[in-house]
Amino acid sequence: MNRSKLIRFRHGACVPLAELPRLDFSVFRESLLEEVAGDARVASFFGYPTTAGLDIYAILARDWKGELALLHTQVSGNYPSLTPDCPQLHLFERELAEQYGVRPEGHPWLKPVRFHRAWLPVADIWGRDPGQHPVPGDMEFYRVEGEEVHEVAVGPVHAGVIEPGHFRFQCHGEEVMHLEISLGYQHRGIEQQLIGTPSLVTLRQLETVAGDTTIGHTTASCQMLESLSGHDALPRAHAIRAIGLELERLANHVGDIGALAGDVGFLPTSSFCGRLRGDYLNLMAELCGSRFGRGLVRPGGVQFDLDAALIERILKRLDVLEPETRGAFDICFDSPSVLARFEGTGRISIDDAENLGLVGVAAKACGLVRDARLHHPFGIDDEFLDMPIIETDGDVFARGNVRRRETYASIKLIRDTLKRLPAGGIFRPLAPLAPDSLAVSLCEGWRGEVVHAAITDRQGHISRYKIVDPSFHNWSGLAMALRGQQISDFPLCNKSFNLSYCGFDL
Amino acid sequence: MIGGLVLHLTLLLLFAPLLQGVIVKTKARFAGRVGAPLLQPYYDLARLWRKGFVFSTTTTWVFLAGPVVGLVVPLLASLMIPFGALPAPVSFEGDLILFVYLFGLARFFTATAALDTGSSFEGMGAVREVTFSCLAEPTVLFALLVLARLSEGFSLNALLGPHLTEAWRSDAGAALGLILVCLFVVLLVENSRIPFDDPTTHLELTMIHEVMVLDHSGPAFGMILYGASLKLMVLGALLVRILLPLQTGWWLTDALVFLGGQLGVAVAIGVVESTMARLRLPRVPQVLIGTSLLSIFALVLVLR
Numbered sequence: 001m002n003r004s005k006l007i008r009f010r011h012g013a014c015v016p017l018a019e020l021p022r023l024d025f026s027v028f029r030e031s032l033l034e035e036v037a038g039d040a041r042v043a044s045f046f047g048y049p050t051t052a053g054l055d056i057y058a059i060l061a062r063d064w065k066g067e068l069a070l071l072h073t074q075v076s077g078n079y080p081s082l083t084p085d086c087p088q089l090h091l092f093e094r095e096l097a098e099q100y101g102v103r104p105e106g107h108p109w110l111k112p113v114r115f116h117r118a119w120l121p122v123a124d125i126w127g128r129d130p131g132q133h134p135v136p137g138d139m140e141f142y143r144v145e146g147e148e149v150h151e152v153a154v155g156p157v158h159a160g161v162i163e164p165g166h167f168r169f170q171c172h173g174e175e176v177m178h179l180e181i182s183l184g185y186q187h188r189g190i191e192q193q194l195i196g197t198p199s200l201v202t203l204r205q206l207e208t209v210a211g212d213t214t215i216g217h218t219t220a221s222c223q224m225l226e227s228l229s230g231h232d233a234l235p236r237a238h239a240i241r242a243i244g245l246e247l248e249r250l251a252n253h254v255g256d257i258g259a260l261a262g263d264v265g266f267l268p269t270s271s272f273c274g275r276l277r278g279d280y281l282n283l284m285a286e287l288c289g290s291r292f293g294r295g296l297v298r299p300g301g302v303q304f305d306l307d308a309a310l311i312e313r314i315l316k317r318l319d320v321l322e323p324e325t326r327g328a329f330d331i332c333f334d335s336p337s338v339l340a341r342f343e344g345t346g347r348i349s350i351d352d353a354e355n356l357g358l359v360g361v362a363a364k365a366c367g368l369v370r371d372a373r374l375h376h377p378f379g380i381d382d383e384f385l386d387m388p389i390i391e392t393d394g395d396v397f398a399r400g401n402v403r404r405r406e407t408y409a410s411i412k413l414i415r416d417t418l419k420r421l422p423a424g425g426i427f428r429p430l431a432p433l434a435p436d437s438l439a440v441s442l443c444e445g446w447r448g449e450v451v452h453a454a455i456t457d458r459q460g461h462i463s464r465y466k467i468v469d470p471s472f473h474n475w476s477g478l479a480m481a482l483r484g485q486q487i488s489d490f491p492l493c494n495k496s497f498n499l500s501y502c503g504f505d506l
Numbered sequence: 507m508i509g510g511l512v513l514h515l516t517l518l519l520l521f522a523p524l525l526q527g528v529i530v531k532t533k534a535r536f537a538g539r540v541g542a543p544l545l546q547p548y549y550d551l552a553r554l555w556r557k558g559f560v561f562s563t564t565t566t567w568v569f570l571a572g573p574v575v576g577l578v579v580p581l582l583a584s585l586m587i588p589f590g591a592l593p594a595p596v597s598f599e600g601d602l603i604l605f606v607y608l609f610g611l612a613r614f615f616t617a618t619a620a621l622d623t624g625s626s627f628e629g630m631g632a633v634r635e636v637t638f639s640c641l642a643e644p645t646v647l648f649a650l651l652v653l654a655r656l657s658e659g660f661s662l663n664a665l666l667g668p669h670l671t672e673a674w675r676s677d678a679g680a681a682l683g684l685i686l687v688c689l690f691v692v693l694l695v696e697n698s699r700i701p702f703d704d705p706t707t708h709l710e711l712t713m714i715h716e717v718m719v720l721d722h723s724g725p726a727f728g729m730i731l732y733g734a735s736l737k738l739m740v741l742g743a744l745l746v747r748i749l750l751p752l753q754t755g756w757w758l759t760d761a762l763v764f765l766g767g768q769l770g771v772a773v774a775i776g777v778v779e780s781t782m783a784r785l786r787l788p789r790v791p792q793v794l795i796g797t798s799l800l801s802i803f804a805l806v807l808v809l810r
Contacts, residue, residue, distance in 0.1 A: 265784035271537030
């Protein structure tokens with residue numbers, strides 16, 4: 001048994017690097033595969049260059065034990081790829097190859113991820129000119145040959161006002177045989193910009209990792225910084241963060257269901273949800289002055305407190321909004337013509353979902369119980385969320401229905417939290433970060449689990465910052481969901497995932 | 507004769523875009539919005555007309571022929587169909603075949619113009635449009651045969667004559683009801699309305715008609731929009747006349763009854779669009795085969 005090689009900890013703990021055993025690669029590989037074959041899944045997987053080689057850290061989430069496991073090894077140059085035995089690592093390994101020029105031997109799909117130059121002065125493993133910035137989307141796409149096969153390319157410029165991404169369909173008539181998604185158009189190098197000491201600038205950058213998950217990312221980041229400094233935030237701050245997180249979930253879920261209805265041309269729900277989304281965003285603005293929750297969460301607490309009048313006002317607004325939201329959802333989910341479009345479209349099996357390591361709404365729709373609020377609670381969440389919301393069909397309907405039920409649950413959570421808001425302060429300054437340590441934090445953003453991890457150097461400055469947005473896991477799920485589907489159903493499937501492009505591109 | 511022709515074209519050219527405005531307004535009201543002004547389609551046409559043409563270098567004259575034919579065909583077709591009780595200015599035995607296939611001509615040119623761009627989206631749209639409309643064709647022809655059998659004539663003027671009032675009260679009423687349903691479905695398909703197509707979507711992969719005209723801009727796009735409005739009114743005229751075969755004998759009231767009927771059709775389209783989602787694409791042919799069968803059944807009813 002290699003269990004002793006694992007470092008087990010709950011998120012919120014800060015692990016000194018000295019305590020981390022560096023495993024041989026073969027032991028690392030064996031332990032990781034054994035864990036993944038058990039009940040663990042890969043939450044994050046990243047490299048950290050040292051003079052001796054590239055340190056690799058794998059953070060595994062053992063959801064039902066509520067703990068994280070940490071594996072650490074070192075590679076230099078090439079190493080045998082883990083992807084054939086553990087498909088959920090495929091993007092992480094491609095990412096490492098692009099950032100540090102280490103080749104995972106035997107990787108079945110070794111292509112660039114974000115189209116940027118290597119972070120170290122190493123040879124590009126695809127042989128691209130190191131002097132030139134790589135062109136996004138410039139790679140070999142998978143092709144199906146045949147006289148009746150045709151290829152459809154969509155993007156990166158789309159007909160709607162959405163983010164850029166390139167989609168390549170291999171079609172036989174109207175049926176999609178394969179979809180390949182190429183992103184990276186919005187790569188900003190956020191992880192490297194976060195190196196150093198956290199400041200107002202880095203906070204602003206964190207708020208825009210994925211602009212629609214501002215609270216999710218800032219909460220994950222602040223929880224992690226608080227773990228590194230050894231000062232947990234005050235209970236009232238945790239409660240206010242939880243309210244912000246649920247408001248963000250409400251606005252996005254309501255907007256998504258409206259967009260799903262709009263995609264099938266069902267206008268009433270589309271229009272009502274557009275308006276309701278605005279109402280939920282306005283609630284967020286009442287809380288912190290920004291409709292997208294910017295400026296609410298800060299390391300050490302939150303910036304805005306709730307007084308009795310505001311609590312009363314929010315509760316009153318929710319009393320009006322809840323029946324309106326239920327009404328808007330019900331006319332959509334009760335319409336046979338809508339259900340005929342949603343049901344059976346873009347189905348993913350639970351096995352595929354598990355192998356690809358899906359998280360969040362997409363995973364819950366396949367029947368996987370994956371919710372960081374439930375498994376990895378932080379602060380006061382554990383007092384409230386006790387029921388995971390899952391559907392089992394894995395289709396567009398299931399993803400829509402998870403959103404519908406989560407919306408109702410979020411309203412209840414906000415009400416409960418507002419009524420039992422802990423007393424006390426909302427902010428206390430951060431102590432200096434622990435030197436030579438690693439901390440991880442998980443936060444269930446509306447799209448799914450947001451993972452932030454950081455390593456500090458000897459002075460207590462951040463020397464490696466790693467972000468995993470739920471979109472990073474789930475884009476592969478969208479590609480899988482399209483297999484054998486009608487190409488005309490792609491926009492609907494895409495909307496049912498509603499993934500972030502910039503959250504992936506970082 | 508000349509007076510009739512002028513009245514016919516005036517009604518068509520002035521009134522057609524208003525129907526689009528009524529549809530949009532109905533949908534807005536259902537969604538609880540104020541919606542765009544009723545006259546917005548006219549403003550849009552004026553705006554497009556002031557713009558310049560943009561042509562891709564890969565296209566040929568065919569690309570421009572699409573919009574032009576798309577505008578001229580409904581105009582020609584309108585001359586053969588009576589607007590309510592106002593008789594058609596041009597009428598001859600068998601004009602109903604020409605009426606149906608004029609729209610086939612327009613479709614041919616729209617699809618060729620789409621293929622001319624070489625874009626994979628437009629090719630997909632052309633395939634879909636051609637498939638669906640060839641399935642809609644039998645429905646229209648059988649419906650017209652039912653009318654021909656009832657009127658014992660072979661021109662649209664005779665088919666849509668005053669005898670329809672009598673026919674509704676007779677045994678043929680059921681058959682008329684059936685073809686009314688069929689023709690309404692064809693109207694929705696031909697004018698790319700929900701549940702068959704979504705005229706407002708921005709999702710190029712789901713479009714049918716809209717994707718074929720993606721590359722058109724300025725006045726050419728204006729011609730397409732105007733042509734689509736005319737087509738809606740011309741095909742709607744068929745429906746209105748069957749539903750409201752009133753004959754007041756005075757041209758002004760006749761025209762008002764006709765226009766009222768057209769507004770009613772526009773509202774009905776708006777209501778359908780507000781209460782239904784789009785059909786999944788593979789379901790569209792099934793619906794069209796269903797309406798073909800319905801219209802054959804109507805024919806059987808009047809032949810027996």
